[in-house]
Amino acid sequence: MALQSLDIIRRSATTLPSPEIREATGDATVAKLIDTTKCIGCKACQVACMEWNDLRDEIGTNVGQYQNPHDLSASSWTLMRFAEVENPKGDLEWLIRKDGCMHCADPGCLKACPSPGAIVQYANGIVDFHEENCIGCGYCVTGCPFDVPRISKKDKKAYKCTLCSDRVAVGLEPACIKSCPTGALVFGTKDDMKQHAAERIVDLKSRGFENAGLYDPAGVGGTHVMYVLHHADQPMLYSGLPEQPQISPTVRLWKGFSKPAALAVMAFTALAGFFHYIRVGPDETDERDEAAAQEMAKKSEKAP
Amino acid sequence: MTDPVLGMNEADRRATADPERPDTILRYTAGERTNHWLVAMCFVLAALSGLALFHPALFGLSGLFGGGPWTRILHPFIGLAMVVAFLFFAVKEAAQNRMEARDWAWLRHIGDVVNNREDRLPEVGRYNAGQKLVFYVIVLCLTALLLSGIVIWRAYFSLYFPISGIRVAAVLHAFCAFVLICTIIVHIYSAIWVKGSVRAMTRGTVTPGWAWKHHRAWFREVISHAANSRPRSD
Numbered sequence: 087m088a089l090q091s092l093d094i095i096r097r098s099a100t101t102l103p104s105p106e107i108r109e110a111t112g113d114a115t116v117a118k119l120i121d122t123t124k125c126i127g128c129k130a131c132q133v134a135c136m137e138w139n140d141l142r143d144e145i146g147t148n149v150g151q152y153q154n155p156h157d158l159s160a161s162s163w164t165l166m167r168f169a170e171v172e173n174p175k176g177d178l179e180w181l182i183r184k185d186g187c188m189h190c191a192d193p194g195c196l197k198a199c200p201s202p203g204a205i206v207q208y209a210n211g212i213v214d215f216h217e218e219n220c221i222g223c224g225y226c227v228t229g230c231p232f233d234v235p236r237i238s239k240k241d242k243k244a245y246k247c248t249l250c251s252d253r254v255a256v257g258l259e260p261a262c263i264k265s266c267p268t269g270a271l272v273f274g275t276k277d278d279m280k281q282h283a284a285e286r287i288v289d290l291k292s293r294g295f296e297n298a299g300l301y302d303p304a305g306v307g308g309t310h311v312m313y314v315l316h317h318a319d320q321p322m323l324y325s326g327l328p329e330q331p332q333i334s335p336t337v338r339l340w341k342g343f344s345k346p347a348a349l350a351v352m353a354f355t356a357l358a359g360f361f362h363y364i365r366v367g368p369d370e371t372d373e374r375d376e377a378a379a380q381e382m383a384k385k386s387e388k389a390p
Numbered sequence: 391m392t393d394p395v396l397g398m399n400e401a402d403r404r405a406t407a408d409p410e411r412p413d414t415i416l417r418y419t420a421g422e423r424t425n426h427w428l429v430a431m432c433f434v435l436a437a438l439s440g441l442a443l444f445h446p447a448l449f450g451l452s453g454l455f456g457g458g459p460w461t462r463i464l465h466p467f468i469g470l471a472m473v474v475a476f477l478f479f480a481v482k483e484a485a486q487n488r489m490e491a492r493d494w495a496w497l498r499h500i501g502d503v504v505n506n507r508e509d510r511l512p513e514v515g516r517y518n519a520g521q522k523l524v525f526y527v528i529v530l531c532l533t534a535l536l537l538s539g540i541v542i543w544r545a546y547f548s549l550y551f552p553i554s555g556i557r558v559a560a561v562l563h564a565f566c567a568f569v570l571i572c573t574i575i576v577h578i579y580s581a582i583w584v585k586g587s588v589r590a591m592t593r594g595t596v597t598p599g600w601a602w603k604h605h606r607a608w609f610r611e612v613i614s615h616a617a618n619s620r621p622r623s624d
Contacts, residue, residue, distance in 0.1 A: 099446035200443045201458050221458035223443065224544035228556050237544060242459070336557040340564055345445050348568045355572045359579030362504065369506045369604075370585045376599035379609065383598060386613040 093255075096207040098199035108209075115211035116254060117276035118263065119283055120184050121314040122324065123290055123298070124270035127152060127166050127182040131262035131271060135164045138250065138261035158185060160238035163247040164262060167325035183313065183324040184262070184271070187234045187247035189213045191307030194333040195246075197341050198229025204244075211276065211310040212251045217243045229341070231306060231331035249310065279312060286314050305332035414595040415612055423594055425479045432472030433574060439465040440567050466543050473536050480529060486516050487526070492607075493519035508603060516608040524577050531570040538563040 092108045136142065143161040146154060153168045164186035171179045193213045196205040204219035205226060215226075215235070222242035226235040235244045250260035259273040272282060283300045290298035299318025302308050313327070321327040418426070439461045442451035452461040495512045496503070496519045502510045503520070517525070541551050541559035548556055581587040586600040601609035 099449060101446050200446070200449065202446060202449055219458070221443075221452075221462045222544065223462045224542075224548055225560070227544075227548075228542075228553060228560055233553060242545065334554070334557050336561050340557075340561045344561075344564060344568075348564070349445055349447070352568070352571055352575065355575045356579075359575065359583075362579070363583060366504065366506055368583055368585050369508070371597060371600045371603050373599075375603045376597060379598035379602035382602060382609070383613045383616075386610070386616075 093209045094206045095209050096193075096196060097203050098196045098205040099202040114209060115276045116249075116273065116310060117211070117279040118189075118249065118260060118311045119272045119274075119279040119314065120311065121270045121272070121283075121286055122181065122183050123286070123295070123314060123316050124268045125166075125182045125184065126268055126270075127168060127180075128267060129154075129166050130265040130267060131184055132162070132164055132166060134261040134265035135247075136162075138253070139163065139248075158234060158236055158246075160236045160240070160243075160245040163187070163245065169323060169325045171323050179316075179323075181316075181324050183327060185234075185325070187213065187249070187311065188232050188306070188331075189247075189249055189310035190231075191309065192333065194229035194231050194306070194337060195226035195235055195244075196229075197333060198225040198337055200225055208251065210254065212249045212254065213310075214248050214251045215244055215246060217245070220244050229333065229337050231328060231333060276308075276310065283312065283314050290314070290316060301327065303328075303331050305330050414597055415601050415609075416594055417590040417596045417601075418594050420594065422479075422482070423591060425475060425482070426591055428475040429472060429479055432468055432475055433570075436465065436468045436472055437567070437571055437574075439468060441571075444564060444567075463545075466539055469535065469539055473532055476528065476532055480525075483525065487522045489519065489522055490515070493522060513607040513610075514605050515611075516605060518605070520580065524573055527569065527573045531566040531573070534562060534566040535570070538566070 092105050094104050095106075097104050141161040141163070143155055143159055146156060148154070149156070151168060153166065155162050155165065158165050164184060167183045167185045169181040169183070171181055173179050189212055191211065193205070193207060195215075196207060196213060199205045200223060201219050201221045203216055204221070205213065205215055207213050220243045222237060222244070224237050224244070226244050227233075227237065235246045237244050250258070250262075253260060263271045263273040265271075272279065274282075280300065280302070287298045287300060295316045297317050297319040299315060301313035301315055301318060301321055313321075313324075315321060315324065315327075317323055321329050435455075438451050439455050441448045442455070442458075442461050443449075443465070449458070452458045455461040455464050492512045492514070496514060499511050502508070538559040540547050541556055542548060542563060551559070581591070584604060586596055586604075590596045590600075598609065598613075601612065
């Protein structure tokens with residue numbers, strides 16, 4: 087059904103191309119821009135996400151910090167991560183980052199997924215999980231360079247931020263964007279978002295954040311969720327945002343070269359057997375062997 | 391020589407052979423055959439369900455198990471069953487599978503082996519070097535498959551391991567399964583190739599000619615025990 091929309095450009099565990107007749111004009115991809123320098127950590131986006139997607143996580147416990155819940159989960163698709171960092175001048179910096187799916191252009195989850203159509207990438211760049219096809223193996227968790235997908239304990243299906251693909255499909259912006267009171271979250275075409283980020287970065291540099299920059303990592307082909315960071319040279323400061331994320335070479339080996347190669351060698355092994363039988367033939371036992379065996383047995387009986 | 395587990399010596403093997411054919415030799419007891427086929431069934435099911443998750447072209451195999459989620463649920467349990475069944479088998483057979491000098495000599499004649507020139511080969515005991523290597527490959531692969539399989543068993547164990555470890559385990563699991571599947575293809579083909587082997591593993595018995603031709607040192611052992619313990623009337 088999803089393929090009928092002609093909006094899917096990539097589909098997990100599918101060896102043939104998706105329907106390609108519709109050609110996008112210009113850059114039709116969308117992006118969410120998260121400006122960490124404007125974020126006040128109010129968590130309105132977390133609430134909006136819960137409301138729109140109708141999700142209620144379990145009530146956790148307070149461990150004396152603002153970050154709540156402590157981690158992403160099958161029912162918490164976005165989360166403000168609070169990092170208290172002491173800068174070289176000895177001042178405290180409170181770096182707050184809205185975490186969630188980055189919607190990679192080259193998604194590791196989709197590459198790792200073994201179930202046809204459980205993970206799709208739309209023409210607008212959104213990477214979405216189709217839970218009806220999810221088998222719950224957790225390979226997407228292994229494939230993701232950002233540690234985002236979560237397997238539900240309730241139904242063993244994988245969940246993550248959809249970038250509100252349902253809203254975007256009908257011309258609305260994602261729920262989190264709607265809720266942001268400071269304009270730290272903006273949504274539009276990826277080109278527009280880059281331009282907006284560039285203006286913000288000029289402004290930040292003029293205010294003394296000389297390493298301000300855009301986080302749109304090339305290792306995963308760029309992302310459709312981007313950050314403006316005050317310290318773009320040290321993304322790790324933001325609760326471990328990876329510096330050069332990429333699909334792990336192990337996963338690429340596993341889900342790339344080894345798949346066709348292993349099948350080919352297995353098929354070759356079986357074929358080698360078949361043609362050995364055809365060319366050399368079976369190894370049979372005949373009367374001469376039986377006679378020789380009798381001979382040997384007789385000798386053995388005569389021996390003391 | 392008395393079998394350490396079954397308490398059965400080689401003469402007993404002859405004595406308990408097919409009563410209809412007094413000149414046959416019991417190569418595999420009913421227990422050994424049952425154990426072998428339990429391992430074999432588990433292997434086939436584990437391989438088919440594993441291949442369904444390995445390559446998209448084979449995902450259709452998941453239909454045999456009731457769909458994708460059921461394949462994901464069943465595969466690790468089938469694997470565990472195979473490990474347990476093979477454990478019993480390995481304990482029984484380990485002593486018979488030690489590589490000896492004549493086995494290395496046999497391997498050096500691999501060209502004669504595959505061309506059915508058995509007259510040029512050194513004498514073979516109960517198992518030949520190829521069978522012994524298959525045994526060791528299975529031991530190693532199943533051990534690695536068990537350990538890596540636990541790490542990638544999402545429902546119960548993956549949460550205890552870091553993602554980098556799970557990635558390595560996934561590749562290791564796929565690699566060992568690949569080696570094991572290729573090995574078993576060779577194992578199955580060998581049974582088709584060497585006539586009489588399938589009968590040995592289904593009905594238990596072989597003819598003296600078969601034993602003399604393929605496992606002469608073992609045949610010698612069988613007849614010498616038979617001669618010592620149960621002299622025939624003629």
